[in-house]
Amino acid sequence: MFVFFQEKNEIIPDRLKTLTGAGHPAITIQINNDFDLGNQMYIWEMATAVAAYFLGVNPFGQPDVEATKIHTRKMIESYKNKKNTYEEKPVLATADGDVYGDTRGKTISEVLNNFLAQQKTGDYASLQIYLNPSKEVDTATAKLRAAIFKKYKLPVTCGYGPRYLHSTGQLHKGGANCSLFIQLTEENLMNIPIPDELEKESSSLSFGELLAAQAQGDLQALKEKGRRIIRIHFPNDAAAFLKNLAAAL
Structure with a gap:
């Protein structure tokens, strides 16, 4: 999964089009500015914990x-x-x-x-x-x-x-x-x-x-x-x- 953070009015880069054209899953998330990346850190940490719950794994485990x-x-x-x-x-x-x-x-x-x-x-x-x-x-x-x-x-x-x-x-x-x-x-x-x-x-x-x-x-x-x-x-x-x-x- 490829995630692209896009600011308002920002042109989608060719590399993202190439990725999706090659069949790779990708999503675009709209942000206001670079400072919004701090918010995204918490969002993705929460997403990881939720995904781990449904997968039945410990998100903090690292046995290997x-x-x-x-x-x-x-x-x-x-x-x-x-x-x-x-x-x-x-x-x-x-x-x-x-x-x-x-x-x-x-x-x-x-x-x-x-x-x-x-x-x-x-x-x-x-x-x-x-x-x-x-x-x-x-x-x-x-x-x-x-x-x-x-x-x-x-x-x-x-x-x-x-x-x-x-x-x-x-x-x-x-x-x-x-x-x-x-x-x-x-x-x-x-x-x-x-x-x-x-x-x-x-x-x-x-x-x-x-x-x-x-x-x-x-x-x-x-x-x-x-x-x-x-x-x-x-x-x-x-x-x-x-x-x-x-x-x-």
Whole structure:
């Protein structure tokens, strides 16, 4: 379901027409100005609670989120011991990046195309971004998102990790198996040491390793749930590689 908030006299964007034309459900909600979005937050929170009541589920429950936390804690210990127990061999290794998963191809774009070609009716794609947040990365992922939608007519969600784990993470693992997950990671990310103790210089874990542990933890949890997922790992300058990948689809 796509929701479009429209101010008075605002022209309906072409992308909404494209979505409805492709058969995706969409609704338009009239608002007076941007400040009305605060009201909408409460409306949708109430709608979620009401829907959960009729579905017979706890809207605050997140049983499958704990699975990611368990794997993340194991990964953190392996990093502290300087031994990555989850390390796997890439299905494709190139100068532009490595690809992990069960889908193969001669180039990263070919692997991604082969992966997305698995889509079934009702599927959507999900970009899980474990990259250094920046305007360049935002622009590059938007281009990739648009390229995937244009070619495969797939809705595409997009979120930075690990923060998406507390919003859509439960849906990814506890909801229907109708997503094609594309995890994006990069080397030497925020590699600042985390002190083991307050006011101490000794450190057995960096922020880069912590983020990598969270990405790997969620990947393992998704695999355990039988989800379709690939990971694309960039050596550096992920934004440039993502733009090239979007152009190559």
